[in-house]
Amino acid sequence: MDGTTVLTDPLLVERLGPLRRRSRLAQQAIEAITPDVVVISHAHHDHLHLPSLRRLANRPPLVVPKGLGRMVARHRYDAVELAPGESLTVGALRITATRAVHHGGRGPLSQGHAVGYRIEGSRRVYFAGDTDLFPEMTDLAGQVDVALLPVWGWGPRLGAGHLDPGRAAEAVVRIRPRLAVPIHWGTFYPMGLSRIWPGPLERPPLDFVDAVGRVAPACAVRVLAPGDALVLD
Numbered sequence: 001m002d003g004t005t006v007l008t009d010p011l012l013v014e015r016l017g018p019l020r021r022r023s024r025l026a027q028q029a030i031e032a033i034t035p036d037v038v039v040i041s042h043a044h045h046d047h048l049h050l051p052s053l054r055r056l057a058n059r060p061p062l063v064v065p066k067g068l069g070r071m072v073a074r075h076r077y078d079a080v081e082l083a084p085g086e087s088l089t090v091g092a093l094r095i096t097a098t099r100a101v102h103h104g105g106r107g108p109l110s111q112g113h114a115v116g117y118r119i120e121g122s123r124r125v126y127f128a129g130d131t132d133l134f135p136e137m138t139d140l141a142g143q144v145d146v147a148l149l150p151v152w153g154w155g156p157r158l159g160a161g162h163l164d165p166g167r168a169a170e171a172v173v174r175i176r177p178r179l180a181v182p183i184h185w186g187t188f189y190p191m192g193l194s195r196i197w198p199g200p201l202e203r204p205p206l207d208f209v210d211a212v213g214r215v216a217p218a219c220a221v222r223v224l225a226p227g228d229a230l231v232l233d
Contacts, residue, residue, distance in 0.1 A: 002121040004091030007035035007060070008148075009129065011188075012052040016045060019154055019188040022201070034058040037090045041129025042104025042114035043068055046154070046188070050075055063088065063095060065104065065113040084115055094120040098140070100131035102161035114161075118143065123232055126175065130184065132161050137174040146232065147177035150184030152204035156197060165204050169211035172219050179220045179232075182208045187226050 014021045034057050040048045042065060050072075053062075062072055066083040073079060080088055082097035089095075097115040104114030116128040118140065126144040149168045158164055163171060165182075172180050186201040205223045212221050222230055 001119070001123055001125070002092040004037070004093045004121070005033065005035045006090070006093065006095075006119055007033065007038045007056075008117075008127050009041055009047040010038065010052045010056070011046050011049045012055050013049070015191075016049070016188065018190050019046075020191045021187060022189050022194070032057050035060045037061055037063060037095070039063045039095065039117050039119075039127065040068070040072075041065070041100065041116060041127070042102060043071070043106040044104065044130070045106075047129065048072075048106075053077070063090075063097075063117070065097070065115045067113055071106070082115065083113075092121050096120070098126070098128075099134055099136050100129050101134045102130040102132065104130070126177065128163075128171070130162060132163060133167055133170060133174070137171055141174065141176045144175050144177040146179045146181065147172065147175050148181050148183050149208075151182040151208045152185040152201065154188040155190055156193070156200055165207035166211050168208055169215050172212050172216045176216075177219060179222060180208075180212060181222050181224060181230065 038060050040062055062077050062079040064079050064081055066081045069079045069081040084097050084099040087094055087096040096118045098118055100114040100116045102114040114129060119125045124145045126147045128149050130150055149171055150163050151165050151168045153162055182205040185204045209221050212219055224230055
């Protein structure tokens with residue numbers, strides 16, 4: 001946007017623990033991207049994946065939640081920590097951390113923070129990361145053109161701190177973006193489970209479209225399969 005490339009939470013491998021990529025991406029094209037900055041929403045391995053960062057053609061600076069800078073610095077990455085409400089400028093863009101309701105630690109005993117990001121230039125994009133609903137979402141109303149909202153996860157069940165299609169549609173009501181794009185669905189699934197429960201992860205984005213149509217019909221929704229592109233005109 002405006003000559004500055006921002007990459008969010010890259011996960012570029014075929015497998016992560018018991019999870020297998022279900023949809024093939026143009027991996028070489030992604031790895032050839034030279035982002036000006038990578039924003040990381042939280043420390044979970046499917047959002048802060050150091051081997052994926054090493055696959056990028058350059059070694060971009062990172063923006064991370066407060067308290068995560070020391071971890072990435074050990075791997076020789078330049079990082080700026082942001083707490084909710086704090087901002088920095090990268091190129092022509094202003095990146096502001098927002099609150100997120102999600103356990104963002106690296107392991108069950110870690111209490112790491114999770115954030116979302118509002119990226120502002122000639123367009124205003126909200127990347128929610130992983131989150132549940134929270135009251136301050138209404139503060140984004142009128143401040144977002146495009147909302148990238150998670151609508152599911154990687155398995156047949158959702159734990160706490162996630163949005164499902166209905167709750168993501170409620171986020172649209174609160175944020176009032178012009179365009180919403182459902183994310184965080186369908187790419188990874190536990191190995192072997194698709195044999196006994198095939199195809200469950202195709203439904204969340206479609207259910208999100210239906211829910212937004214009921215509660216926020218003024219908002220356009222664009223469903224992107226992994227590897228698809230959207231040009232904002």
